[in-house]
Amino acid sequence: MLSRSLLCLALTSVSMPLLADTVWLKNGDRLTGKITVFDGGKLLLHTDYAGDINVDWKQVKTLESDQKLLVTQDKHNEIAKALKPAEDGKVILANGEPPKTVDLSSIQLIMSPKPLITDFVWKGNVDLALDFQRAQNNTDDYNIAFKTTARHGDWRHNAKGEYSRETTDNSTVNTNNWSAEYSADRFLTDKWFWEGRLTYKRDYVEDLARQRVVGTGPGYQFWDDQLGAFSLGSLINRTDYEFSNGSKQNFYSAALKWDYNRFLIGKKVEFFTNGELGKPLSGAADYSLDSEVGLRYKVTDWASLNLKAEKNIISGASDGDLNKTRYTAGFGVAW
The missing domain is CATH 2.40.160.40 (monomeric porin ompg)
Structure with a gap:
């Protein structure tokens, strides 16, 4: 019984993908990495395979992220606990309350909220x-x-x-x-x-x-x-x-x-x-x-x-x- 449990745990760990943000583009491409910031019509995605990539916001279909992000929409700031993919041109803001779907065109800024500085x-x-x-x-x-x-x-x-x-x-x-x-x-x-x-x-x-x-x-x-x-x-x-x-x-x-x-x-x-x-x-x-x-x-x-x-x-x-x-x-x- 213990062996079966360990085997299932190992298979589950191997099959689980590494946590990463995902950006789906309108041309069908998909990019993975870490969303750093969105500002001035450009989404900056940090990747292990190509460094920093600037993505034209108009070419983004939807996106997904499990990190906490500060989102400015119509001059209103909101901290989303996660971003979930939605239909074309939209994204879901998950805040621990009923999630809401917003238009990508209504977002002016995305970035990580500033943490309390305790390390060097x-x-x-x-x-x-x-x-x-x-x-x-x-x-x-x-x-x-x-x-x-x-x-x-x-x-x-x-x-x-x-x-x-x-x-x-x-x-x-x-x-x-x-x-x-x-x-x-x-x-x-x-x-x-x-x-x-x-x-x-x-x-x-x-x-x-x-x-x-x-x-x-x-x-x-x-x-x-x-x-x-x-x-x-x-x-x-x-x-x-x-x-x-x-x-x-x-x-x-x-x-x-x-x-x-x-x-x-x-x-x-x-x-x-x-x-x-x-x-x-x-x-x-x-x-x-x-x-x-x-x-x-x-x-x-x-x-x-x-x-x-x-x-x-x-x-x-x-x-x-x-x-x-x-x-x-x-x-x-x-x-």
Whole structure:
């Protein structure tokens, strides 16, 4: 009797398929994998055999999933415990109550609800841009930048850095600078956090040779999910300037910083912008702005092309203003 039970259990285990989401297409094809997100008319399906696949939503006949998914329908959010296949152009939302059948055309968004972060989560990117011009005046220009975030429980650690250099064939250095920043966020609630930050910048060409900033203050995380994140923070900073002629300047300032990114077209394209706008509490300078905006186009699961514009302004400094704009295009990796 025991042997028969074990045999039945073994046969049942072998015959049961591995749990996977299924997408039926109007042309009769069937795709299996894991539904990652639906947004902007594209359904992103992660597969073991072909990586991430972007499926045109208009070509989807119906779909099935046993994972819990957040579904936005007619601007109303609903967490479905499962999705069940239905007739052409429809899907069944199973919520533990009488299931309901809805039109696929009425759905604007599908994604996994954000879980409570208890384990270590690490993400980031490295962008590299190169420009070698060979003409009457040769120019070598390159830029490398990284940004990474690690989250565990109520703590989030952020680090970023950048190095830029531009030289001409007569050994003239037009740009040579680097910067590094570290900040730690302690979440007080799901949205509110308190931030502490250290920043250092070194420029070997401009009059403003060194910048050191220590700041702290509250921030608010509007959202952070598979489609992107947006946060605002306010800081009280202690800033130290050191100029190339040896003079120094220090002051306190209030600043507003932002960090925004949004994935589009089935996470194929990413729009991002971040920066800080500061106002000294004394007459040291009028204002300062350090910002960037750009796009990344995903080529593979980990590689992307990027286009960025950076703006750095310090207005009203006693030993000279700073106003720099930089445009870069290159490639990068993300994790």
